[in-house]
Amino acid sequence: MELQQTLEIQFEEPKENREIMAKSIEEKVEDWAKKQFGSQKYYTKTESINSEIDDALHKAPSKSGGSGSNFPDIKCMIDVDARRIPVMIEVKGTQGALIKLDATGAVENTTKKGEPNYSNIAKYAVNGAVHYARAILDFAPSYKEVLAIGVNGYEQGSETKYEVSAWYVSKENLYLPKKVGDCEDLSFLLKKNISQLVAKIDTLGLTEAEIEAQKRELENKIDLALKDLNQKLEDELHILVANRVQLVAGMIMAGLGSNNVLPLKIEELQGQIGQENDGQIIMTKIKMFLEDKGIPKEKRELIYNALQTPFLQSDLQTPTNGESKLHTMYKDVKEKVMPYLNGELHNLDFTGRLFNVMNDWVAVPDGGKNDVVLTPRYVTDLMAKLCNVNKDSYAWDFTAGSAGFLISAMNIMIADAKQTIQSPSLLEQKIRDIKLKQLLGIEVLPDVYILAVLNMILMQDGSTNIIQGDSLQYDGNYQQGEEKGQPFPANVFLLNPPYSAPGKGFVFVEKALSKMNHGGYAAVLIQENAGSGNGLPYTKHILKHNTLLASIKMGDIFCGKASVQPAIYVFAVGRPHNVLDKVKFIDFSEDGYTRMNRRHSGQDVNLRDTDHAKERYEEIANVVCHGSDYLHYYKDCYVEDTISLNGNDWTYSQHRKISTIPTHEDFAKVVKDYLAWRVGEVIKQENSLGKM
Numbered sequence: 123m124e125l126q127q128t129l130e131i132q133f134e135e136p137k138e139n140r141e142i143m144a145k146s147i148e149e150k151v152e153d154w155a156k157k158q159f160g161s162q163k164y165y166t167k168t169e170s171i172n173s174e175i176d177d178a179l180h181k182a183p184s185k186s187g188g189s190g191s192n193f194p195d196i197k198c199m200i201d202v203d204a205r206r207i208p209v210m211i212e213v214k215g216t217q218g219a220l221i222k223l224d225a226t227g228a229v230e231n232t233t234k235k236g237e238p239n240y241s242n243i244a245k246y247a248v249n250g251a252v253h254y255a256r257a258i259l260d261f262a263p264s265y266k267e268v269l270a271i272g273v274n275g276y277e278q279g280s281e282t283k284y285e286v287s288a289w290y291v292s293k294e295n296l297y298l299p300k301k302v303g304d305c306e307d308l309s310f311l312l313k314k315n316i317s318q319l320v321a322k323i324d325t326l327g328l329t330e331a332e333i334e335a336q337k338r339e340l341e342n343k344i345d346l347a348l349k350d351l352n353q354k355l356e357d358e359l360h361i362l363v364a365n366r367v368q369l370v371a372g373m374i375m376a377g378l379g380s381n382n383v384l385p386l387k388i389e390e391l392q393g394q395i396g397q398e399n400d401g402q403i404i405m406t407k408i409k410m411f412l413e414d415k416g417i418p419k420e421k422r423e424l425i426y427n428a429l430q431t432p433f434l435q436s437d438l439q440t441p442t443n444g445e446s447k448l449h450t451m452y453k454d455v456k457e458k459v460m461p462y463l464n465g466e467l468h469n470l471d472f473t474g475r476l477f478n479v480m481n482d483w484v485a486v487p488d489g490g491k492n493d494v495v496l497t498p499r500y501v502t503d504l505m506a507k508l509c510n511v512n513k514d515s516y517a518w519d520f521t522a523g524s525a526g527f528l529i530s531a532m533n534i535m536i537a538d539a540k541q542t543i544q545s546p547s548l549l550e551q552k553i554r555d556i557k558l559k560q561l562l563g564i565e566v567l568p569d570v571y572i573l574a575v576l577n578m579i580l581m582q583d584g585s586t587n588i589i590q591g592d593s594l595q596y597d598g599n600y601q602q603g604e605e606k607g608q609p610f611p612a613n614v615f616l617l618n619p620p621y622s623a624p625g626k627g628f629v630f631v632e633k634a635l636s637k638m639n640h641g642g643y644a645a646v647l648i649q650e651n652a653g654s655g656n657g658l659p660y661t662k663h664i665l666k667h668n669t670l671l672a673s674i675k676m677g678d679i680f681c682g683k684a685s686v687q688p689a690i691y692v693f694a695v696g697r698p699h700n701v702l703d704k705v706k707f708i709d710f711s712e713d714g715y716t717r718m719n720r721r722h723s724g725q726d727v728n729l730r731d732t733d734h735a736k737e738r739y740e741e742i743a744n745v746v747c748h749g750s751d752y753l754h755y756y757k758d759c760y761v762e763d764t765i766s767l768n769g770n771d772w773t774y775s776q777h778r779k780i781s782t783i784p785t786h787e788d789f790a791k792v793v794k795d796y797l798a799w800r801v802g803e804v805i806k807q808e809n810s811l812g813k814m
Contacts, residue, residue: 147282148215151275152195154284155213158308165197174262175208181457182257185250187240194254200269202316207323208258209269209311212250217276220285221248229289229299231256236342247272248287252299255291260461263379267292269323270299271308290323296336300326334736340462341499345728347458348479354454359447365432368569369448370476371576372429373455374463376407378579380414383407388456391449393441400448401439405429415579418602424590425575428568463580476524476573496523497618497647498729500715500739501679502530507743508672508692509614509643513539513552515560516640517614520593520630522563525574527616532561558603562610564593593630598637613642615695621686626652628660635668641696644668650675650689653772661769665699670765672746675774677711681719681728691772692746701764706746707774709759714738 156164165171179192196211214220222242224230229252233239243253248270255268268291275284288302288310302322310319328336351370355361361369379385386407391400408429412422432438438447505527511517517531535556543549561578565571571590578588587610589601600606615634619627626649635644653661653673672692679688714735718728734755744752745760753760763777771777 146215147275147277148213150282151215151273151284152213154275154282155196155211155273155308159198159311162312163198167193167195169197171197171199171208174264175258178258178261179254181261182253183238185240185243185253187238192254192257194251195273198311200311200316200320202320205320206265207267207269207320208255208265209271210251210254210258211271211273211308212247212254214247214272214274215276216274217278217283219246219276220272220274221287222246236339236346247274248289252289252291255289255299256297259291259293259297263385266294267323269302273308290326295326295328296333296340298328298332298336300328302326337499344459344462345479347462348476351451351454351458352479355451359451361438361447361451365436367476368429368572369432369438369451370455370459371572372404372408372433373452374460374576375411375579376404377452377456377460378411378463380411383410383414386452388449388453391446391452393444393446393449395441399439400441400446400452401433401436404448404452405433417575421575421590424568425572428572497526498679499526499530500735501647501676502526502616503533504739504743505616505645505647505690506530506534506614508645508690508746509616510747511535511538511614513542513556515614515642516562516611517560517616518562518564518610518612518634519616520564520596520634521617521619521627522565522574522588523570523618525563525577525588527618528561528563529577531614531616532556535560559587559605562587562589562600562612564589564591564596566590566592594633596633609637609639611640612638613640613695615642615644615646617644618647621649621652625657625660628652628657628664632660632664635664635693635695638695641694643671644693644695646691646693647676647688648691650687650773653689653691653770654776655770658769661772662767663769664693665767665769667696667698669694669697669699669703670705670772672706672708673772673774673777674742674746675707675709675711677713677715678717679713681717689773699765699767701767703764704762705765705772705777706750707761707763707777708742708745708756709774709778710738710742710756712759714755 156166170176175197179194182192184190184192194210195213198209198211200207200209222230222245229249230242231239231249231252238253239249242249244250249272251270251272255270258265258268270289270291272287272289273284274286275282277283284307286305286308288305289299290302291297291299302319309315348370352366355366376386386404390403392398393400405426409422409426412425417425433448438451440446441449506517509515509517509531511531511534513535515531515535517528517535519525519527522528536553539549539552539556543552563574565574565588568590571588574588587600587602589596598609598612600608600610612634615631615638617627617630617634619630621627623629625632628646628648631644631646631648638644649656670691671694672690674690674692676688676690680686712733714731714733714737716730716732738755741752741754741756745756750760750762761774761777761779765771
C-alpha cells in the first residue's frame with residue numbers, strides 16, 4: 123500500500139484502564155510482521171544490527187527498568203542518500219496493547235514526576251519502540267534520528283486484526299516522538315517506498331509550544347541529574363565545592379570527542395600512579411579536544427591552567443582499591459549527564475545550570491554582594507526579544523558569564539533565519555555566520571569563562587568570540603578569525619553586570635553603548651535602585667547618547683541566589699534622550715511563576731507556572747516593543763511618563779500613579795467592613811448579657 127494512503131488510516135487507540143484479558147498472539151503477529159519485509163534484510167531480537175547500536179541498547183535501562191539489555195523484536199536500517207536511520211519495531215499480541223498516550227496525545231513514557239513509566243514501556247508496543255529509540259539517541263553518538271514502530275494484533279471472531287503505528291524520534295526534535303502515521307502493514311519500509319517515508323519524516327518539526335515544553339522538560343532532567351551528581355560529590359566523594367564546576371566542565375570536554383579525537387572511555391581511567399594517573403589522562407584528552415576544536419593557543423593555556431588544580435594538584439587521582447575518585451565521578455558524568463549534551467540541544471544554557479547547581483552548597487552571607495548569579499533562561503529570552511533581535515543582529519555581552527544571553531539571542535536569530543531564508547545552502551551559511559560572527563562575549567573570571575567556552579562549543583561554534591579579559595579595557599574589535607582587528611558591529615547589547623561594580627554595574631553599560639556605532643537596542647538586568655541615583659554618574663551620561671525606552675520592575679527571579687531587587691532597563695542606542703520622550707514603566711514583580719529553592723528538587727518544583735507565566739512574558743515583550751494596546755494582565759501596573767536628564771528617576775515606584783479619589787468599590791468595602799465590625803460588637807454584647 124502507498125505510504126500516503128496508509129498514513130490516512132487511523133486505528134482505535136486503547137481506552138483508559140482497559141483490562142487486557144485475551145490470550146496474547148504475539149508470536150503470530152511477529153511472524154506476520156517479518157513476512158512484510160519479503161527478501162529485504164531485517165534483524166531479529168537476538169541478531170546484531172551493528173556494535174554501536176547493540177552497545178547502546180545494552181547500556182540503557184531495560185524496558186522494565188532493570189539493568190538487563192534491550193531486545194527489540196525486529197530491527198532494520200533505512201539507508202538513503204548517505205543517511206542511516208535505525209528502525210526499532212516492538213510487537214504485541216493483545217487488543218489495546220498498541221500504544222498509551224497522555225492527555226496531550228504524546229507517547230506516555232514518563233510519569234507526572236518526570237520518571238520513566240516502565241509499566242507503559244513494557245506493556246505497549248509503541249511505547250516500547252520509543253524507549254529503544256531513545257536508548258540509541260542517548261548512547262549511540264553516530265545516530266541522531268530513529269524510527270520507532272509499534273505492531274499489535276488480536277483475534278476478533280475468526281479474523282485477526284493487525285495495527286501498526288510509526289513514530290519519529292530525533293535529537294533535532296529534542297527527543298519528542300512525532301507521529302508518522304497509523305498503517306495497515308509495514309510496506310512503507312520497503313525500498314520502493316523509502317523516499318516517500320523520508321519525505322514524510324522531514325516534515326515532522328516541532329511547534330514553538332512543543333519546543334518550549336521540551337526545553338523545560340530537558341532543563342528539569344538536567345537539573346535533577348546535576349543535583350544527584352552534586353549530592354554524591356558532597357556525601358560520598360567529599361569533593362570541595364570550589365572544584366566541582368571545573369571538574370564537571372573538564373570531564374565533559376574529555377567525554378565529548380570531536381572530529382579527530384575520540385571521546386574518553388570510562389575504562390581508560392585505570393587508577394594508575396605516576397605520569398599515567400587518571401588526572402593526567404583526562405587533562406591530555408582535554409588538551410587534544412581543545413586543539414582539535416581550533417581554540418587559540420592563549421585560550422587553551424588559560425583553560426588548561428585553570429583545570430590543573432582539581433585534576434593534577436589534588437588527591438582525586440589517587441586510587442583506592444584500584445579506583446580513583448576521578449574515575450568514579452567521570453563514570454557518573456559520562457552515563458548520567460553526557461546524554462543531554464549534543465549539538466541539537468545547543469539552545470539550552472547547560473553550563474549556567476551546572477554553575478548554579480554546583481554552587482547550591484556555597485553559603486552566600488550577603489546576597490546583595492553575590493556578583494556571580496547567572497540569569498534564568500526565561501529572563502534572557504525576554505531581554506533578547508525586548509531588543510528586537512533578528513537574523514541580522516550582532517549581539518554582545520560585556521559580562522558574559524556562561525553566555526546565556528548570547529544563547530537566547532542566537533536562538534531567536536536562527537529561528538528568524540529559518541522563517542525568512544528559503545534556500546537550504548543560504549540558510550546553512552547564515553546559521554554558520556550567526557554562530558561564528560554575530561555573537562561576542564567577554565568574561566573576566568577564568569572559572570566562569572570556561573563555562574562560556576564550553577557552552578559555545580556545545581553550540582558547535584568553537585567559542586570563536588568568547589573573550590577572557592576585562593571588558594572595561596576591551597577595544598570593541600573581533601579578537602580572532604577573518605575579522606580579527608575589525609570593529610564588532612554590535613546593534614544588540616544584553617547584560618546582567620556584577621552589582622558591586624561602579625554605578626551598580628552601569629559602568630559596563632556606558633562602556634558598551636559608547637562603542638555601538640550602528641544604533642540598535644540594549645536591555646540591562648540590574649539592581650533597580652541603580653536607576654534612582656545609585657547608578658550615577660553613569661546613568662546621567664548614558665542619557666546623553668541613548669534613550670530610555672522602558673523600566674521593568676522584576677520579582678525574585680534569583681530566588682535565594684541573590685537577595686536583590688532587580689529591574690530591566692531598555693534603551694534605544696545612539697539617540698539622545700529627550701525630556702519629552704515617554705518611558706514605559708511596568709511593575710512585573712508578579713510574573714506568573716511560583717518559585718522555591720529546594721536543593722534536591724528539579725525545575726518542575728522550583729519554578730512552576732501557576733498563573734499564565736508564558737502569556738505574561740509575551741505581554742511584556744509586546745507592550746515594550748509594540749505599545750500599550752497589548753496590555754492585559756498589567757493594565758493596573760503600567761505607567762507612561764517622562765523622566766529628567768539627571769539619571770536618577772528611572773524606577774517604577776517613582777512614577778506610579780496613586781489615585782486619591784475613592785471609587786464605588788472603595789466605598790462598598792468600607793461599608794462592608796463597618797457592618798461586619800458592628801455585627802461582631804452586637805454579638806459580643808449579647809454573649810456578655812447571657813453570662814450575667
